[in-house]
Amino acid sequence: MNIKTGQQSPYLLLGLFFAAVALVALVALLVVTSRADNSTQTATIENSPPIVDNLFIATSSLGAGQENLTLTETSKQIFIHGAATDPNSCQQIDAHTQWDVKFYRTDLGSGCAADPVNCYHITEIASNVTGCDSVSDTNVAYQFTENIFYNADATDPGSNPNNAGTDWTARVCVTDDAGVQTCKVNVKTEILTLNSLDITPSIAFGNLALGATSKDATMTATNKGNYNAQKVKIAQAAVWDCGGDSTMPVAQIRFSPTPAFTYANASSMKTVASTVTGVTILKQTVSGTLRTEKIYTKLQIPNSGAFGECTATLDFTAVL
Ligand SMILES: [Ca+2]
Ligand SMILES: [Ca+2]
Ligand SMILES: [Ca+2]
Secondary structure: OOOOOOOOOHHHHHHHHHHHHHHHHHHHHHHHHHOOOOOOOOOOOOOOOOEEOOOEEEOOOOOOOOOEEOOOOOEEEEEEEEEEEOOOOHHHOOOHHHEEEEEEEHHHOOOOOOEOOOEEEEOOOHHHEEOOOOOOOOEEEEEEEEEEEOOOOOOOOOOOOOOOOOOEEEEEEEEOOOOOEEEEEOOOEEEOOOOOEEEOOOOOOOOOOOOOEOOOEEEEEEEOOOOOOEEEEEEOOOOEEOOOOOEEOHHHEEEEOOOOOOHHHOEEOOOOOEEEEEEEEOOOOOOOOOOEEEEEEEEEOOOOOOOOOOEOOOEEEEEO
């Protein structure tokens, strides 16, 4: 008997061959049809400029806007505040370094050099810009403060120097992250004339005999306002109080703009205010350099009928 081992039918082999070919083709087809691909999409969001929505000049934090500013003898704090929007995101305008704020006499323009008399370049700090909460938030609040000095130019009718024809401008500019700047100015603000004076607080004539006339006492009057030709009125409302029943008349004091003046020729003090002729104090225009004038007084003690330590108060009024 002839037994063959390891031999297969040729039909079976052919069948296996075609089956293998079909499997390879199917796998290849699957690979071709399942291969991934992608398409990159691009778009650029155009920058929208920022908008300064509103601008108020106030004399208190977040206070109501006002047209007129009255200064004080020291300095007056102002608050420039409002809201701003960037339609892209508040994050494009929320850094204080992106803000530029000035307060200046309008006729000088925003390019003016910093000067307390007429042009303030306001320092911006981080806390000046608030309220940017997320990338989808578009709005911020701002508030900048500045101290306006007493000698800042008045712009009302009667101002000296005469600046009635102009006023003061607050200008707020913000630049977004794309470098686009938008500015807003207030409509109108006048600084009013400030008529104000500082006077030497006390005078000591020392010990004087009955009938004696003192040496000059010198008083310094300082212009602490913004009017360029300030005059001075002087009065002594009540007689000298020398203790007990002892008094001296108001008219024992005489005054003059000239040192070492002759008592007999000088103006007598009165209970009603009278102008010190010859004293006109200019306005301070250079920072740190006060403008002053001297007023000289002499006291003559009555020949009799008075004794004691005497005191009296002089009243000064600044007048235009
Ligand atoms: Ca923008
Ligand atoms: Ca906001
Ligand atoms: Ca004006």
